[in-house]
Amino acid sequence: MYKTDRLNSIGGTLHTYNDFCFYWSQRKEPSHKWPSWHNHTGSFPRFSNCPTLGLSVERYKLEMDINKEVWELFAITDHAHAIAIEEANIAWPYNWYDSFEIPERYQKSGFTEQRYRQYVERGDALRDGKKLLSGIEVEVDSQSRCLVPDWVWDHMDIVIGSVHHNPINEKTWVEDFFMYLDRILELPCDFIGHPVRAIRRFSTQTHTLPHEILDEVIKKLYDKGSALEINAHYPQFADDVYLLRRAYEKGMEIAFSLDLHYPEEFGNWRYFEDVVEMSEIPFEKLKLFIPKKMKK
Ligand SMILES: [Zn+2]
Numbered sequence: 156m157y158k159t160d161r162l163n164s165i166g167g168t169l170h171t172y173n174d175f176c177f178y179w180s181q182r183k184e185p186s187h188k189w190p191s192w193h194n195h196t197g198s199f200p201r202f203s204n205c206p207t208l209g210l211s212v213e214r215y216k217l218e219m220d221i222n223k224e225v226w227e228l229f230a231i232t233d234h235a236h237a238i239a240i241e242e243a244n245i246a247w248p249y250n251w252y253d254s255f256e257i258p259e260r261y262q263k264s265g266f267t268e269q270r271y272r273q274y275v276e277r278g279d280a281l282r283d284g285k286k287l288l289s290g291i292e293v294e295v296d297s298q299s300r301c302l303v304p305d306w307v308w309d310h311m312d313i314v315i316g317s318v319h320h321n322p323i324n325e326k327t328w329v330e331d332f333f334m335y336l337d338r339i340l341e342l343p344c345d346f347i348g349h350p351v352r353a354i355r356r357f358s359t360q361t362h363t364l365p366h367e368i369l370d371e372v373i374k375k376l377y378d379k380g381s382a383l384e385i386n387a388h389y390p391q392f393a394d395d396v397y398l399l400r401r402a403y404e405k406g407m408e409i410a411f412s413l414d415l416h417y418p419e420e421f422g423n424w425r426y427f428e429d430v431v432e433m434s435e436i437p438f439e440k441l442k443l444f445i446p447k448k449m450k451k
């Protein structure tokens with residue numbers, strides 16, 4: 156396995172990046188319709204804490220009406236911890252990872268169960284089987300526990316497993332990152348959300364993370380049958396182009412996701428276009444993601 160103390164390169168450069176920026180700013184029309192498999196809502200009753208309050212299911216429907224030529228579908232995938240825990244400052248990652256006493260308090264009071272019932276009800280109401288799906292974004296704590304009751308999984312069209320724990324130790328960040336990734340890969344997920352965002356401070360828009368790290372990420376996703384997500388919320392342009400090429404070579408499915416937190420991000424389908432174009436892989440040749448449930 157690739158280790159921090161073997162870190163002797165800073166990855167590769169996208170040498171045509173500067174030329175490519177010209178096209179980035181000019182793009183007006185989508186080349187085809189896009190799905191977005193990973194998106195949040197911030198409206199009442201706040202199943203995700205981080206998005207703006209105006210980002211409701213109705214806002215997604217409006218977007219599909221306004222920009223019919225852009226969108227194929229949206230999956231609404233709010234945060235498991237925000238559903239399970241009431242206070243935003245406690246629910247957000249880090250604060251409950253090391254103390255299960257907090258989630259347990261909400262479980263024992265019945266709050267978590269009631270919230271998940273509400274969440275499943277909302278999902279049943281919004282799901283139309285074609286343009287709107289209901290799923291969830293989950294993560295695990297330091298003991299590999301997650302905050303989703305067993306009965307909930309069957310009610311989700313799509314499950315995304317994510318690492319939100321940013322490794323901060325300069326000497327062990329690679330091992331720490333892969334430890335979290337391995338843990339989340341044990342859950343029955345369709346794909347890993349933003350698979351290298353937790354270590355994005357070690358790359359730039361023009362320089363990738365060390366290729367050895369990206370190759371190992373691809374291998375781990377491939378071995379577990381996970382699709383590769385191209386996530387537009389915090390663009391990692393150079394990393395995403397590299398990952399897309401490797402995933403394509405291995406025949407992996409690709410899930411394009413806005414990971415929407417603000418209505419302003421609806422325009423980020425352009426990021427998908429740019430990453431695919433820069434990869435030089437014809438879009439028609441990509442194996443597009445289909446949720447496991449929809450394959451049955
Ligand atoms: Zn996430």
Ligand SMILES: [Zn+2]
Binds near residue numbers: 194
């Ligand atoms: Zn997300």
